[in-house]
Amino acid sequence: MKWLNFPAWLPENVSTFGQGVDNLFILIYWITAIVFVAVMAVLIVFIIKYRFQEGRKAEYIEGSTTLEIVWTAATTVIVFGLAMLSLPQWNDIKFPSKFPGNPGAVVQVNGKQFNWDMTYPGPDGEWGTDDDLQLENQLHVPVNEVVHIRLTADDVIHSFFVPQLRLKQDALPGRFINMWFEATKPGTYEIPCAELCGFGHSGMLGYLTVHTAEDYEAWKNERWTE
Amino acid sequence: MNDHAHESHDHHHEESFVSKYIFSLDHKMIGKQFLIFGLIMFMVGGGLAMLFRWQLAWPDKPLPIIGVSKAYQEEGEVTTAADRKWEERFDDDKETWLETNMPSGVIDPAFFNSLFTMHATIMVFFVVVPLLVGAFGNFLIPLMIGTRDMAFPVLNMLSFWSNILGTIIMMAGFFVPSGHAAAGWTGYAPLSSVPELSGVDWGQNLWCISLIVMGISSLMGSINYITTIINMRAPGMTWFRLPLAIWALFIVAILLLLAFPVVASALALILFDRMAGTSFFAAAGGGEPLLWQHLFWFFAHPEVYILILPGMGMASEMLPVFARKPIFGYKSMVFAMIAIAFLSWIVWGHHMFQSGMNPALGLSFMTTTMLIAVPSAIKTFNWLGTLHRASIRFTVPMLNVLAFISMFVIGGLSGIFMANAPVDIYIHDTYFIVAHIHYVVFGGSVFAIFGGIFYWFPKMYGRHMNATLGKIHFWISFLAFNGVFFPMHILGVGGHMRRIANPMQYEFLQQMQPISAQPINVFITVCAFILGVAQFLLLINVFWSIFRGKVAEQNPWQATTLEWHAPTPVPHGNFDAIPHVYHGPYEYSVPDAEADWIPQTQPNGESEHGEGEPVPAGATAD
Numbered sequence: 001m002k003w004l005n006f007p008a009w010l011p012e013n014v015s016t017f018g019q020g021v022d023n024l025f026i027l028i029y030w031i032t033a034i035v036f037v038a039v040m041a042v043l044i045v046f047i048i049k050y051r052f053q054e055g056r057k058a059e060y061i062e063g064s065t066t067l068e069i070v071w072t073a074a075t076t077v078i079v080f081g082l083a084m085l086s087l088p089q090w091n092d093i094k095f096p097s098k099f100p101g102n103p104g105a106v107v108q109v110n111g112k113q114f115n116w117d118m119t120y121p122g123p124d125g126e127w128g129t130d131d132d133l134q135l136e137n138q139l140h141v142p143v144n145e146v147v148h149i150r151l152t153a154d155d156v157i158h159s160f161f162v163p164q165l166r167l168k169q170d171a172l173p174g175r176f177i178n179m180w181f182e183a184t185k186p187g188t189y190e191i192p193c194a195e196l197c198g199f200g201h202s203g204m205l206g207y208l209t210v211h212t213a214e215d216y217e218a219w220k221n222e223r224w225t226e
Numbered sequence: 227m228n229d230h231a232h233e234s235h236d237h238h239h240e241e242s243f244v245s246k247y248i249f250s251l252d253h254k255m256i257g258k259q260f261l262i263f264g265l266i267m268f269m270v271g272g273g274l275a276m277l278f279r280w281q282l283a284w285p286d287k288p289l290p291i292i293g294v295s296k297a298y299q300e301e302g303e304v305t306t307a308a309d310r311k312w313e314e315r316f317d318d319d320k321e322t323w324l325e326t327n328m329p330s331g332v333i334d335p336a337f338f339n340s341l342f343t344m345h346a347t348i349m350v351f352f353v354v355v356p357l358l359v360g361a362f363g364n365f366l367i368p369l370m371i372g373t374r375d376m377a378f379p380v381l382n383m384l385s386f387w388s389n390i391l392g393t394i395i396m397m398a399g400f401f402v403p404s405g406h407a408a409a410g411w412t413g414y415a416p417l418s419s420v421p422e423l424s425g426v427d428w429g430q431n432l433w434c435i436s437l438i439v440m441g442i443s444s445l446m447g448s449i450n451y452i453t454t455i456i457n458m459r460a461p462g463m464t465w466f467r468l469p470l471a472i473w474a475l476f477i478v479a480i481l482l483l484l485a486f487p488v489v490a491s492a493l494a495l496i497l498f499d500r501m502a503g504t505s506f507f508a509a510a511g512g513g514e515p516l517l518w519q520h521l522f523w524f525f526a527h528p529e530v531y532i533l534i535l536p537g538m539g540m541a542s543e544m545l546p547v548f549a550r551k552p553i554f555g556y557k558s559m560v561f562a563m564i565a566i567a568f569l570s571w572i573v574w575g576h577h578m579f580q581s582g583m584n585p586a587l588g589l590s591f592m593t594t595t596m597l598i599a600v601p602s603a604i605k606t607f608n609w610l611g612t613l614h615r616a617s618i619r620f621t622v623p624m625l626n627v628l629a630f631i632s633m634f635v636i637g638g639l640s641g642i643f644m645a646n647a648p649v650d651i652y653i654h655d656t657y658f659i660v661a662h663i664h665y666v667v668f669g670g671s672v673f674a675i676f677g678g679i680f681y682w683f684p685k686m687y688g689r690h691m692n693a694t695l696g697k698i699h700f701w702i703s704f705l706a707f708n709g710v711f712f713p714m715h716i717l718g719v720g721g722h723m724r725r726i727a728n729p730m731q732y733e734f735l736q737q738m739q740p741i742s743a744q745p746i747n748v749f750i751t752v753c754a755f756i757l758g759v760a761q762f763l764l765l766i767n768v769f770w771s772i773f774r775g776k777v778a779e780q781n782p783w784q785a786t787t788l789e790w791h792a793p794t795p796v797p798h799g800n801f802d803a804i805p806h807v808y809h810g811p812y813e814y815s816v817p818d819a820e821a822d823w824i825p826q827t828q829p830n831g832e833s834e835h836g837e838g839e840p841v842p843a844g845a846t847a848d
Contacts, residue, residue: 002740003712009719011734025649032639039606039635046613047628050549051620057822058617058815063555067611068604075603079596082646087589089648094585113423156417156424157515159580159655163721163734166652172516172582173416174509190734194655194723196410198417198424199336202727 004033011163014185014210018166020089027085031078093167099180104145104216111151111158111171114200116191123224133224137206142216143186151177159195162208170195183210249387251379254796256386257365258686261679263389264357265765271348272758278341281333283744283751285728292324293331323401336425338727339408344400346411347433350533351440352393354667357675358536359444359482360389363451363475365686369789370469372460372807374799377453385446392439399432407433410725412526415507415518419499431500434493441486448486451479460788462807466560467826469787469811470553473560474539477567481528481535489525492518519581523574531570533667534634535563537674538605541627544681545612547785548624550822552812554611555604562601562608569598579647580654588647595645602638606631617815617822621783622696626677629704633669637662640715655725658718664711676700679768684782688795689775691767699763706760709753713746786825787811 002008007026013019050058091098108127110117118139122131141147151160153171160179161168169179191206211219250256280289288294291308298309308331315325327337364382368375376382399406406429409418413433421427455476459468468476496518498504505511507518546553553559575583575591609631618624640662643649653659676699683691720738722729729735735743781790786809792800805827813824 003716006715006719008740009716009738011721011738021648021652024646025643025652028643028646028649032642036635036639039610040632042610043613043628043632046610046616047618047620050613050616051618053617056617058550059615060552060815060817061554061611061615062552063558063608063611067607068555068558071607072600072604075600076597079599079642080593082642083593083596086592086646086648090585090588090592093648093651094588156420157414157581161655161721161723163652168580168651168654170581172509174515175582177582190732192723192726192732196339196414196417196725199339199408201339201725202335203731205731 012185013164013166014183014187014189015165015167016182016184017089017093018164020092021166024086024089028082031082094179096178099148099178100146100182102146103148103180104142105140106148106150107139107141108150108152108176109139109160109171110154111160111193111197112154113156113198114193114204116158116160116193116204116206117154118206120224131224137191139191139206139208140216140219141183141208141210142213143183143210144213146180146182149179149181151179156197157195158193158197158204161192161194162189163192164189165208168194183208186210186212186215249383251375251383252798253364253368253376253379253382254686254800256382257361257363259386260356260360260364260389261686263386263393264353264361265768267348267352267356267393269761269765271345271353272761274341274345274348276755276758277333278338278345279751279754281338281727282729283748285730286332288331289328289333292328299330299332327405333727335727336405336408339410339725340400340406340426340429342725343407343410343433344396347396347407347437349667350411350529351437352396354533354671354675355444356389358540358671359447359475359478359532360386362471362536362540362675362678362682363447363479365682366471366789367451367454367475368458369685369792369796369800370472370787371455371458371463372788372791372801372805373454373458374801374804376450377458378450381446381450385443385450388439388443388446392436392443395432395439396436399429399436402428402432405429412522413496413518414522415496415499415515416509416513419496419507419518421500431497434497434500438490438493441490444482445486448479448482451475452483455479460805460807463788463826464807466557467807467810469539470542470556470559470563471536471539474535474542474563477563478532478535481532481567481570485525485528485532488521489529492521492525495521516578516581516583519578520574523577524571527574527577528567528570530663530667531566533671535566537630537671538563538634540674540678540681541609541630543787544623544627544677545609546812546814547681547783548619548621548627549612549616550619550814551612551616552810552814553608554614555608556810556812558604559608562604565601566598569594569601573598576645576647576650579650592645592647596642598645599638599642602634606635606638621680622691622693622700623677623681625697625700625704626673626680629700630670630673630677633665633673633707636712637665637669640665652721653718655723656718657714657722657724660724661711661714661718664714668711669707673704676703676764679764681783682789683768683771683775684778685789685792685794685796687772687775688778689771690778690782691771691775695763695767699760699767702760702763703757706753706757710750710757713750717743717746784821784823786813786823788826791825791827 006029108119116137118135120133121127122133124131151171153173158171165181167181187210189208191208193204294309294312295306297303297305304310312330327334404427408426417424495506499506505513507513507515542553573595575587576595579588680691680696722743729743778794780794791805807826808829809824809826815822816824
């Protein structure tokens with residue numbers, strides 16, 4: 001049965017908004033599972049019960065307006081309801097105007113064939129100055145703090161994906177796309193590229209290290225002053 | 227109404243081999259040409275899938291038979307004939323095709339990208355569209371509406387042969403230096419539009435040129451279908467007496483006509499970017515990468531409905547025949563298809579939720595996309611309603627149709643996950659979408675094609691296909707299909723990205739709970755090999771039955787629609803006399819009727835095959 005229990009296969013969630021995404025996933029899973037089981041049950045009952053049998057004729061039924069109205073209305077209500085329920089999650093994650101403020105870290109992430117370049121503005125908080133810190137494939141952030149990311153790409157489209165954060169965003173050449181997250185558990189997580197970006201796409205991989213507050217300070221003190 | 231019937235019906239002289247089998251103007255022969263073409267390309271597209279499935283299950287292991295042995299790969303020790311062969315290949319100066327793409331029999335990552343790109347390209351543009359629209363469209367439209375041929379027979383022939391031209395161009399791409407197109411069937415710019423970024427040179431150019439030629443072929447077909455269906459229906463064949471397959475093909479022809487010009491211009495822009503130094507899609511030159519996605523998906527979302535609507539139509543055709551019952555809610559089936567076609571124009575952005583498109587647009591596209599569930603549900607419930615109180619015959623076509631319905635339900639329901647923008651953040655570009663599209667296009671359209679081939683084969687070739695072989699093919703395909711594609715949902719939920727050549731490079735996939743991704747990939751690949759091999763049963767059945775099958779009667783399924791009113795084998799000009807239509811297409815088990823079916827041609831108040839008022843051969847229909 002574990003093959004049928006989709007939600008059990010989700011990796012551990014470590015972001016503040018991830019639970020909202022998972023809840024929607026689980027809700028849709030149950031709606032679709034019930035519809036699927038019901039439809040299949042009816043189908044199987046019908047094909048057994050109404051199989052060809054000597055002496056029994058099919059009934060001439062052309063349709064039913066009532067039924068058409070019922071299932072059209074029911075489906076419409078369910079899908080509109082789902083869409084409405086999804087609005088807040090989408091707004092929270094993707095609308096820059098809704099991003100929480102006071103970030104504990106601000107990083108520019110730049111996808112290029114086939115690496116992620118991470119740039120920290122350094123102690124002065126400005127990009128493009130001498131104290132910028134540039135790292136290849138290493139993203140360090142503090143736990144339980146909002147992180148703001150400016151995402152861009154050098155050459156082709158890449159996609160920044162951290163499965164455990166439930167976060168994915170394409171990186172476009174020539175544009176800066178803002179995104180945010182707040183990790184809730186220290187650890188190291190992979191940042192695969194999720195958009196085909198060339199012959200080296202498979203294996204384009206960065207690492208997100210979520211530090212405890214003290215560790216993050218220590219890391220900053222060590223690296224930002226170099 | 228039907229003046230050209232005059233001329234075509236008088237053609238009873240002997241035709242040369244070339245005019246009969248090659249440059250044929252007869253819609254039936256052109257349909258059969260598309261059928262054989264589509265089946266051959268089906269094996270080609272499937273073969274490519276076998277290669278990349280090998281790589282996904284056993285990354286960087288040499289292929290069996292043509293690859294080197296383990297001893298050679300690890301220690302350079304020559305033990306097998308393949309080792310010796312590779313040793314020779316590496317020693318000489320020239321770099322052969324095999325050395326570039328599969329050194330030592332290991333699939334190179336760049337070649338892997340070409341493989342899945344071409345698998346999808348071939349299956350979409352060279353298999354499903356030619357089979358559904360080319361083969362069944364051509365064969366069925368004139369027969370089912372009761373006319374002698376298409377409105378423009380020469381255009382019809384050109385449509386097939388430009389399709390062949392497009393295929394030659396596309397296949398040539400495998401053999402040009404630097405390999406075939408490798409930017410996915412979606413060809414996202416700037417990967418596809420700047421040669422330096424993909425390392426692919428002429429492969430991508432040929433991909434663009436070929437798709438433009440294929441599109442022209444589709445345009446010629448669609449103009450023909452629309453004209454024929456509007457103008458050449460037999461007397462009495464009103465719009466609401468049209469079989470649902472014809473409605474589907476009519477709607478699809480309109481979609482093709484309107485969608486193709488958009489992608490043709492987008493493909494031309496890619497060619498300009500690649501060859502004329504423009505930069506429509508490259509940000510460095512002031513271009514906009516997202517422009518391609520908007521143009522492509524504005525075409526490609528209608529395109530994916532082009533891939534499923536005829537399947538729905540054909541399923542709705544076979545279901546009443548083997549349920550011996552009218553289709554449930556005929557008119558709501560028609561309006562549901564029109565609604566799906568209309569919605570297909572305003573949902574393309576759901577492919578672009580995570581693309582960097584304004585997130586406010588995501589909300590509107592999510593809502594319109596969710597709405598597609600409504601007509602899809604209407605169709606599904608109507609199919610179920612058709613089975614209610616039926617008398618079901620489990621023939622090979624019926625088995626395939628029942629598979630079509632249940633697989634389409636899974637594909638439709640998984641679509642709701644993808645349509646939900648927040649959930650899509652996570653499952654976008656994972657195997658979840660791969661599972662979804664295959665449930666709709668393989669589980670849906672291809673099973674409808676399997677059923678359709680078996681069902682209309684007696685009318686096409688005057689012989690039956692073998693039912694036992696058909697059942698074996700069905701059951702193996704059905705089980706193996708689910709073995710391949712159901713676990714892909716699981717991989718997707720685990721976060722497995724699509725289009726990666728080596729899943730073992732990712733720790734989180736190896737650590738996937740409760741089962742690591744790798745054994746699942748092995749399971750999928752084993753099922754894929756079974757699925758692939760099983761298709762030879764279909765090919766054998768088709769080609770053997772063309773020559774040796776049991777001779778078919780005129781109407782072996784006791785079906786009501788006009789194609790079964792035509793003699794078997796269908797002569798040039800289709801009907802002895804243009805039939806008059808008195809009934810809707812699904813009059814089965816009518817109370818008080820003698821037989822359990824009333825053909826569309828049977829005049830009211832008279833017994834089966836009543837004479838009515840016969841129209842003299844070659845007369846104008848009205």
